[in-house]
Amino acid sequence: MKHLYFILGLILINIAAFAQTGTIKGTINSADGKPAAFVTVGLKDTKKGALTNEEGQFILKNVKQGDYVLVISYTGTKTIHKSVTVSAEQTTDVTLALEATAAQLNEIVVEGTKTSTINKSPVNIGKIPVAAIDLPQGVAIIGHETLEEQQVQRMSDVVKNVNGVYMASSRASTQEAFNARGYAFSSTNMFKNGARVNSGVMPEMSGLEKVEILKGSAAILYGNVAPGAVMNMVTKQPKFNFGGEVNVRTGSYGLLKPSFDVYGPISSKVAYRIDGTFETTDSYRDKVHSKRYYVNPSLLFKLSDRTEIVVQGDYLKHDFTPDFGIGSLDNTKIPDVPRNSFYGTPWQYAHTQQSSAGASIRHKLNDVWTLNGMVSYQHYSRDYYAVERIQADATGKWARPLNRTFNSEEYYLAQVDLNGKFKTGSLEHNVLAGVDGDRYNTKAYTYNQPATYDTINILNPDLYKPRTDIPDAVRIKSVTTPINRIGVYVQDLIKITPKLNVLAGVRFSYLQNEAPATYDYKSGQTTKTAAKYDDAFSPRIGIVYKPIETVAVFASYSNSFTPNTGLNVDSTSLDPSVIDQYEVGVKNDFLKGKLSVNVTAYRIKNSNYAQTAPFQKDGVTPNNNTNLKALIGETLSRGVEVDIAGHPLPGLDVIGGYSYNNITIASSTGLNGSSIKGERLVGNPNHTANANVFYTLQQSALKGVKFGVGYYYIGQRFGGWNNTVNQSQKYNRLISAPGFSTLDLSAGYTFKRISVLAKVSNVTNTYNYYVHENYSINPIPPTQFVGTVSYRF
Known part of the structure; x- marks a missing residue:
């Protein structure tokens, strides 16, 4: 051999x-x-x-x-x-x-479109300067033109353009939870400018230049990530030509959102950019309000032709009403109640803040080697007090539970990458070698407050008179959990011939969960549990064959591990998950590179899939502690994705596609309490599809007028909990949520430096839900209007 x-x-x-x-x-x-x-x-x-x-x-x-x-x-x-x-x-x-x-080019971009496609665009998230067509895995890029045309408000609006990635739930409307290829995103899978961000906050869209999603394996580049995909939000960067934009967005339910974006040179070597926004809105849900503040300043230092440094920071403050939707009846059914029904209190609140600061350096050592480095700091906190977990009995009677929490997180990151392009004989190498390390320091406070606030009936609100006062809550404990991670990796993308590329690499990851420290405010005592250590090698290999310049066929394999945080019901640490991912596909460019059509198939096996434990150790008492986890067995995800994107005609922008996913529990011990083999994992539809088309008139007297149509479909999926062998409950714990489609219509006009955009979303007024487990069932928004007026200078 x-x-x-x-x-x-x-x-x-x-x-x-x-x-x-x-x-x-x-x-x-x-x-x-x-x-x-x-x-x-x-x-x-x-x-x-x-x-x-x-x-x-x-x-x-x-x-x-x-x-x-x-x-x-x-x-x-x-x-x-x-x-x-x-x-x-x-x-x-x-x-x-x-x-x-x-300045004229900047104005032209407003009136026209760029001709990049998903295959020819360079991809920052891949950490090597190559086009997506040369990578042996699926990639999706949502550029700022699309973000502006669709007037996106939240990340859930963005992922509607990405097949295989979808919003799985919206727990209490406090955060959006995404799945990719059947597996849940977490804070480990979401990045901003290459640094992890806490997924407990809804990121601001107005400050983004683009969103990149790397599907499939990303463990070699980013360490202990969940399988399926990783997402990188790229913020707007400083420019050496002066310009900017101011706009005002308004819409249904009192939406008001003024924004600004200004950039330009400070000197021949220093450029700046600052953008920000304020947003206030009510909701189609009764008594639900939201207020947001965001600012994102950055500086670019061009130290020489070989060296540049970008320093940036951002700050987001979000005050809003926690909203657990319409809940469930008897833990199995979705109640038939109006979309606007709100079952919380008039005073409940969530105050979330996220701030970050970072610096990145790019230094070209010579014509072969480039050094990239980054340091980043992030602070996150949430102050939360609300009634929650709407779990009424079959008659609608519900004893409203209270929960008061305060969580904070300090996050530090440093990484250095060395990238080299060189030849050995006739072979062309694109080598990436790097090291990264980060530290989390999380602190969670618990409070002594009444377990139950009062009793109401969600089907017949007149049966009980609800309370309106705010109960006292006294801080009783805090748990501090430090986590340290370090990774070393190397990979080489080898061009063997103009038609054949091979990608091979390996990463070593070390994870240290320091002993969590619990402080008791009454006794003044601090107790610690045992520390935990995990390490593993993560190999990756892929091949790309281009029979012609516009077609690439690829295949890849990777193995990685994901540590499972939290404890099981016996208060012991969970074993990490070992993940095998296989991916094959073909990437095609048509119409001289103006349209990309890609097809991908994958198979992902997770040896130890962890979920929040549905019950405490007695198997009967519902578990409200998200740190209490259960390993449900081996899961297997298989699927196919079709992605279409490009500009096939002048003024025409197209994004669309379809995905099929089948994720099931592949093996189980068969013992009491274990998962049932063959059952589909909750939170995941079998089918999703999307299409978004924008056309801007180019030559007629109506030049600058644009029209858009957006379609989104998510198939039937299950909420609730996966069933277990000989479970104490005699009913099926799965809650079926039917599939649904939404249709959006947009229109706009751009004249010189002024543009107007308007959108009517969910034109058919479809009524459906996002289901989080069996207690936060949130109706999707009804028909709404949003409009934006912009002035560029």
Whole structure:
């Protein structure tokens, strides 16, 4: 077998050696010398092309030697033709300038569209500077044009554009919980500018440049993440040309949201950007209110042609009414009540704050190696007091339980990546080596408050008179839990031939859960439980074959582990989950790269899937402690995804697709209390689909008018709890939520620097639910209106 590999390697090397090719690279600037990003660069009468990055740079590799015409085009500007000569094993450098200034280009973007597709766009989340088509896994990129056109308010609006990722629940409307390919996102899977963020807060959308989602395995790059996908929110970055925008968004139920975004140079070496917003709104739910404040300043220091530093921070404050929706009857049924029915108190509250500060450095050591580093700090806190867990009996009678909590988290991160592009013989390497470390320090307070507030009837509110006073709650304990993590990783994307890439790498992760410290305020005593340590190697291998320039076929395998936090009902630590992921697919570019159509199939096995324990140790008393977990057995997720995105015609933007997922409990001990083999895991639909089409008129007297249609479908799924062998409850614990579709209609107009957008969402007024376990069942919004007026300068 070794001889076979050796012979095969020689054959591949010889094939590459006979290809007499060269490289064209260069920079495209605006008329006033600023970098021109996302300009289309192509070779006439060939299928080769690229987009300039944010520094105006492009590169065309493996170009056969000869004479060519380079075509540089950008929507709304004059196309440039430049003759170039390519020599074997040589690099041809080109520097050109468009006729428009940077300010004019910025205005053109407003009126037109960019021609990037999901396959040709560079992907920050992959940590190596390659296009998505060269990675052996699925990628989704939602750019700022889409975020603006759809007038997204929350992350749940964004993920409607991403097949295989969906909102699974909205517990008390305090946070949005997402699943990917059947597995739950957590704080370990959500990132902002490459740093983890706490998922307990709903992130602000107005400050984002784009959202990147890396589907499948990401453990080698990001450590102890859950399987399915990771999400990276990329904020708006400083620019050296002055500009900005102010806008006001208004809508149904008292929505008012003014925003601003200003950027420009401080000097020839320093640029700034600051954006922010204020939002206030009521709700289609009675007595529910929300108020948000957000600001995001950043500075870019261009220390030299090789070194730049970005320093940024953000602050989000969100005050809102916890809302557990309409609840359940007898833990098995969704009550037939009006969408606006609110069963909380008039005083309950949640005050959430999240602030962060960070700095990143990019230093080009030479033409081969680039060093990227980052440090980040984040603080998160939530002060919460409410009645919760709407679990009424069959007649609607419900004793309202109280819960008072305060949680805070300090998070520190540092990471360094070394990226190198070089050749060994005819093989091209794109090497990534890195180390990262982070520390969580979480603190949770518990209070002595009445267990039950009062009794009401959700089916007949007139039967009882509800209380309105605020009970006293005294702080009695605090639990401090420090967690330390460190990871070392290396991977190499090897271009064996122009058609064949191989990606191989490995990560070593070490996780230390320090002994949690419990402080008793009455006795003044501190007690500690045992510390826990986990470590593992996470290998990854993938292959990409491009039979033609516009088609890539890929396959990959990875193995990783995810530590399971919390304790079981016997107060002992849970074993980590070992995860195997397989993924195959094909990525296609059509219409000269203007439309991408990708198909992916996957298989993910989790050896120890952990959920919040539904009951305490006695098996009867409902568990309200999210730190109390249970391993339900081995789960198996299998599925197929189709992703479509691009700009097939001038002014036409298209995003759409379909996903099928089947995640089941694949094995069980069969003992009392264990999960039932073959049952579908709660929270996951078998089918999702989406389509979003925007068209902007280009040439008529109505130039600048745009229309949009958005469609979203999520299939039948289960809430509640998965059933167990010989469970004490005689009924089926699964709560079936039917599938539903929503339709959105948009229209807008852009004239010079002013634009107006309007949207009517859920046009058909569909009534359905997001179900979290069996106590927070939240109706989806009814038909609503939102409009935005913007001025760019």
